[in-house]
Amino acid sequence: MTELKSVKGRLVGSYLIIILLAVTIFTGILVFLLRQYYYGDLETILSEQAQFAANSYSNYTDIVNLDKNAKKLLDNILVNTYAQVQIIDNDGYVLADSENSLLLGKKVDYPDVTNTLKSKNATKWIGELPLTSERVLSISQPIIINGEIIGIVRLTSTLAEIDNIILKMALFFIVIGAVVVVIVLLVSIFLSITIIKPVKEITNAAEEIALGRLEVRVPKRYDDEVGKLADTLNYMAQELSHHQKLKDDFVASISHELRTPLTSIKGWASTLNSSDFTDMDEIREGLKIIENETDRLVLLVNELLDFSKLASKNTSLKIEDVKIEEFLCEIRNQMNPRAQRQGIKLNLEVEDDLDLIRADRNRLKQVMINILDNSLKYTPEGGEIKISAQSKKEEILISIEDTGVGIPEDDLHRVKEKFYKGRTSFSGNGLGLAICDEIIRLHNGRFEISSILGEGTKVDIFLPAAAL
Ligand SMILES: Nc1ncnc2c1ncn2[C@@H]1O[C@H](COP(=O)(O)OP(=O)(O)OP(=O)(O)O)[C@@H](O)[C@H]1O
Ligand SMILES: [Mg+2]
Known part of the structure; x- marks a missing residue:
């Protein structure tokens, strides 16, 4: 002090x-x-x-x-x-x-x-x-x-x-001067207090925040530089507690996600271990479940690793020129056997003479497959999925439209969140769209999801066109 x-x-x-x-x-x-x-x-x-x-x-x-x-x-x-x-x-x-x-x-x-x-x-x-x-x-x-x-x-x-006259006048001036000095002294003390007090408050608050008390807020006394500092500190504390909450939620979700398969594995393992099973089919069924659950765990862990890699921003993209038509054809060919198996038509419509895009081909493929995976999961037999690409001003728009079950309006804004998954039985870990979001963000693009419940879902991916 x-x-x-x-x-x-x-x-x-x-x-x-x-x-x-x-x-x-x-x-x-x-x-x-x-x-x-x-x-x-x-x-x-x-x-x-x-x-x-x-x-x-x-x-x-x-x-x-x-x-x-x-x-x-x-x-x-x-x-x-x-x-x-x-x-x-x-x-x-x-x-x-x-x-x-x-x-x-x-x-x-x-x-x-x-x-x-x-x-x-x-x-x-x-x-x-x-x-x-x-x-x-x-x-x-x-x-x-x-x-x-x-x-x-x-x-x-x-x-x-x-x-005598001059002396009197001089005395008069000196008295006035003294009064001025006293006034200035009081004003400057008052002024310094108005500066120092808020600064002290900010310092105390910053110390509290450093100790982890993120709910502390600094009162804003004046609308000046110090007030701005108070605002900034409050904003910082707010962001910190927001991040803290996100992290806590994330950990809670992960724990929850891990517990379900682990409980089931543990359950089956003890069942298989305890009783004297003779029925080979029953044993196989148990082992099958354990294998499936283990696969789910492995997938989850891989997705999580991938996600944290993307989110930590130290992933470097391998940017290259991507020809959209060729790229989308490849993806359609890859997904088509599954679509045929499920009795779903998979169409591709690409505008002629599209610009190239600069993108990490593998990451972009991951996005497309995640989205198509959703469409295939949530579209019943006899449905249709349309992949299309067109040029929109400086951007390239890739759309994936399905005739599936759709997403309730209330949930629409949450589907990109980590671990958010719908109530259908097909739902996976709820990380697919969150990963897409990160990848598209890394490409300086954006993506929008629109849906009508019971009619279908449309995902629009906007990516900047490569400058020629
Ligand atoms: N095309 C779609 N049609 C209907 N619902 C969808 C569609 N795409 C996403 N959703 C809804 O959004 C939720 C979140 O999707 P997301 O891809 O993030 O997770 P997931 O598919 O459940 O799991 P994961 O992709 O991690 O295996 C899904 O659970 C589903 O309810
Ligand atoms: Mg998915």
Whole structure:
């Protein structure tokens, strides 16, 4: 059962890995995009304000003295912004500051300030304030007069709120992700159970069947591959028990068939042995019966051997081209003396120019003789038997029709069964037609029996015509 556990583990595990990866990547990308968006937005606003302020400075009087104008510039900028505003001169000294007056007159060396002084371009900086370690975004915009940088407008805004929003959203995504993971986990466990449970049932059933409990059946849970497997296993068990039954019946029939002659032989043997027989005729009669019964046994055993050889499918046919007319003539000549003895007419009617057939001549002869034997057995004196052959599309049809006692309709479908024999006194072992059936099957042909009780019987043998 470790095997099955591992199927579940594999299924649940792989689902989990996939979904965890998906959730992580998804959350990561979302947080990144949100950050880009909010930071970008803030940066644009601050840049525009700083740019606008720096540009407007050219309208001031006495523009070279940034020192003097600083306070006014600061106030003007503050009208439009919530950010911290600083005016810094071109040496990095703070001239005005909207929030931190302690810095006034002090030199600052923020990276953005230094960079802007160096490059004369606006630069930004994201970092932590040294004292409060608050995260901020600063934009330094150079004030340029006649191509010379005379100072910097610096706007600084806290990132705390944005970071807070992003953190909340990230948490939200993580919670949703966790819920998804749990759902997927439950679904995949449920799914694996629906797969594993039927498989377990099938395994158990297969083990039972292997132990010979052929009546075991697997319930079919779902109409899927596993369900199909259950069906197949049930079918297998059904076929096995069918075969088992056939075999049991066969053995029972054989035992029964053997017992009758054996009982009679044994009976006569003890009778002959026990009393002091003087009447030679009586002794001869007994011995005659023993001889007849022994013959019947020998015949039965031979037929059985033949039958099991045919049924075991390792008989190889000696296939050759058979000319039907010639073949049927030979059979008629062979059976004719017996027919004449019984006062039965045996006719042969063969269509002209029939195709050859590919067949094992001796086996086919066995079929014909078995069928003719029946017809002769079950047709009273004065009757008639007609053998005919004709071409039917791709097949050759050989028919044997008699005017005998016929077969009751109820029995008709059973006459090909092993050991099935009619109620007439002529009936033999009941193997003749079963052997015919096997032989014709080996030739890829089929045969049909039709009969009207009291009027006669017709046996049709269809064999594939040889391709020319
Ligand atoms: N031409 C026929 N006319 C009437 N009944 C027939 C005819 N052929 C077969 N049957 C019936 O079918 C039964 C089965 O035939 P099948 O040839 O298999 O066995 P059998 O002739 O009884 O014995 P076996 O052929 O083994 O000596 C016969 O017992 C008989 O009742
Ligand atoms: Mg027979």
